[in-house]
Amino acid sequence: MNALFVTYSRIGDAVLSTGILGELIRNHPEVRVTVACGPIASPLFSVAPNLIKVIEMPKKKASLHWLDLWWQCAAVHWDILVDLRNSPVSRLLRARKKYIGGTADPSRHRVEHLGAIMDMSPPPSPRLWLNDCHRHVARKLLPENRPILALGPVANWIGKQWDGKKFAELAKRLTSLSGILQDAPVVVLGGPNERDQTEAVTQLIPSDQRVDLVGKIDLLTACAVLRQCALFVGNDSGLMHIAAASGIATLGLFGPSREEHYAPWGPCSAVVRTKLNYGELVGGPGYNHLTTGSLMGSLTVDDVEVSANKLWRKAMREQVA
Template sequence: MADPAHSGFSPASILIIRLSALGDVIRTLPLLPPLRARFPAARLGWLCEPGQRPVVEVQPLVDEVLEFPRQDLTRSLKSGHLLRAGSRLRTTLATIRRWRPQVVLDAQGTYKSALLMRLSGAPLRIGFARGVAREYIPGAATHHVTPVPARQSRVEKALSLLAPLAADPSLAAAELPRQAGAAALAESLWAAKPGRVRILISPGASNRQGYKRWPPRMFAAAAASLAAGGATVQIAWGPGEEGLAREVAGHAGGGVHLLPATSLLLLAELLRTADLFIGNDSGPMHLAWLVGTPVVALYGATDPVVNAPWGPGHRQVAVTTAQRLAGGRDPSLMAAIKPEAVIAAAREILAGVNPSSD
């Protein structure tokens, strides 16, 4: 294959591999505009898990979404249905090969994504170098990238994969097109609870990362204070989080409202029409900045530099670096963040959104 940095290099198809999770998929979306500008005639594909598909398939620059059925494979293996798991994996690999990618970018950096890249049949395969990728398979990539500096936003890390292709990272941008049906429903859910400003709180994080969760009573204290100031405060929740959300709403009192179950795109539209989002380092937090909503993001064990909301106008409330390094993944670390700090950060943002909010 020709030098990918050469101006005459023109692949017919490019596949991005970022399987999960929601926040990580969102932070990989900024790759799309530079790739489209560099290769306007190329088909752009994305390989992801089914749960992330709603965010990817509405991207105007993505020509096709391919699915990796991780949960189905896991269930089959755990239940001893090895033949079914093998059949599903062969079908997935056949789908990728029929797509005939000429370039693959592995933005995941795991054994799973590296193996999928290696088996894709693409002659040009770009991945993170040993020591940068979370998991590394020698020979999976033909071109290796080492982001500089090492400690940087996950968005900037993903954009470093553009270097071998000579695509311009300054063109990076991300959006989620408005979904009319979900937007109408979101507006009705907000209109039913009138207030001077709209605040959406998501107290959850993935079940495997409970150490990211700020204590429910602290969320409730911040929510109650902001509601007492005239804001409409609603609590959103995802799969398995209803009990947590009810606990927050219950401690906060009658001025804070629990939303019904939402789809991913409905949550996006609720966020789009909110004035502020408050939440942990989670998928909903990254979804908030994607749709242009100011964020107050809370960090304990996770690095606020690496996991920052992308773009200006956000606030981060985090434990000290010394606390983070000493505390590891201790869930109690998040309790070091006081409600007063979160309320102050929220009011700073709201003062710019609505000067009368104080």
């Protein structure tokens, strides 16, 4: 049985789609899977079970990347075709069964929307697959037998970026003698092109406490690192979704994005947002997403600290239960 799984180019959206892929594989253990996605997201699927290959689709003019995908897939007899992008390819390729994404229901979380495409209720939670190499590298990078705080001060748009100095102050409070993670190491995560977004954080966290992994590890090693952490606090980003999928307590910081659609989806996740709602942030006079600075200014360190403490207490209660 052959299945083609056409998913997203952005890391966060691709992570959210992994739940239905995992359920597809669980329901059809003999299936041979081909994944098609953007180059940035492709490493997420590199060690997925039953994987034949990942087809990377760098965006091309006139949507020629879809023609390239069709060319690579046309000769295969597909039993299942899942096209979350609602692309021309799903119309042109032949398959015994097709699941094609449509316009997202604005009242649903994206995980629920994706589950509905494949008639999966309740929707399966995102999951990421690792190998021993990812886990081994992560163990080498982190201190053993200690609770660890992970920070994700990055986002794909400046409007969603909380002030790096506030991240550093939050880390100071959470790891203080009276904090929930007393004297914990602080891991700072980000991609190879996100050093400028993390500089203010890394400079303000003491060197003997800081584990700076920005641009130093791949996505799945980042997931392995996060699985060893106690708590993640970060902007609405792909990294936030990786943290939630890793199963740790995950607090997402929201402002000019909709938590009802993109809140971290995991067993112990929560959000805290700016005092201004989404409409107030992006609907104001003179707003331009191309020229705006950060829109996270009304989210205070106090707000995030309270939410982090509340989430941590919940995580501890569930751990005991």
